[in-house]
Amino acid sequence: MVGPEVVDLAQWVRLCGIGEVPAVGQVAELEVGGVGICLANVEGELSAVDNWCPHRRGPLGQGWLEGNAVVCPWHSWMFNLTTGESEYPVHEKVAVFPVRVEGEDVMADVESAPKEKAVTTPE
Ligand code: FES
Numbered sequence: 001m002v003g004p005e006v007v008d009l010a011q012w013v014r015l016c017g018i019g020e021v022p023a024v025g026q027v028a029e030l031e032v033g034g035v036g037i038c039l040a041n042v043e044g045e046l047s048a049v050d051n052w053c054p055h056r057r058g059p060l061g062q063g064w065l066e067g068n069a070v071v072c073p074w075h076s077w078m079f080n081l082t083t084g085e086s087e088y089p090v091h092e093k094v095a096v097f098p099v100r101v102e103g104e105d106v107m108a109d110v111e112s113a114p115k116e117k118a119v120t121t122p123e
Contacts (some may be wrong), residue, residue, distance in 0.1 A: 010098075011111040015039060018104050021046060027070055029061025035110050037061070037097065040081050042068055047081035048097040048108045060094070 013032045016039070022028040027040045029051055036051030038061035049070065051061045058074030065071070069078040069087050078087040079094050086092035097108040 010109045012107045012109050015106045015108050018106060021106060025065055027061050027063060029059055038070060040070055046099045048099045049084055050094040053077060054092050
């Protein structure tokens with residue numbers, strides 16, 4: 001008997017070069033294919049989450065780290081980089097994208113990314 005076919009829907013894209021990742025304890029704002037991504041470096045461990053805060057779409061990649069959470073620079077909501085769930089306030093969430101390093105490239109699986117176009121604030 002043959003089981004259901006397993007289809008890999010992952011969509012790995014190059015985020016940046018290994019030499020371009022944020023320093024330990026820092027975050028950076030990236031965009032790939034219209035998807036805004038906040039890349040964080042927690043003690044050498046890279047994490048990628050949706051760049052746009054669900055509160056008022058503040059840029060998380062311009063925020064800062066507190067432990068394993070990124071803090072939104074606009075009104076200080078905090079999102080766990082492993083689960084995407086907010087630590088303050090509760091019941092909010094951002095998408096988390098798996099990250100891996102392939103040679104000199106940092107890759108992320110953006111299949112679960114919100115499909116809407118990123119919004120930027122005027123200069
Ligand atoms: S926009 Fe992020 S906390 Fe308000």
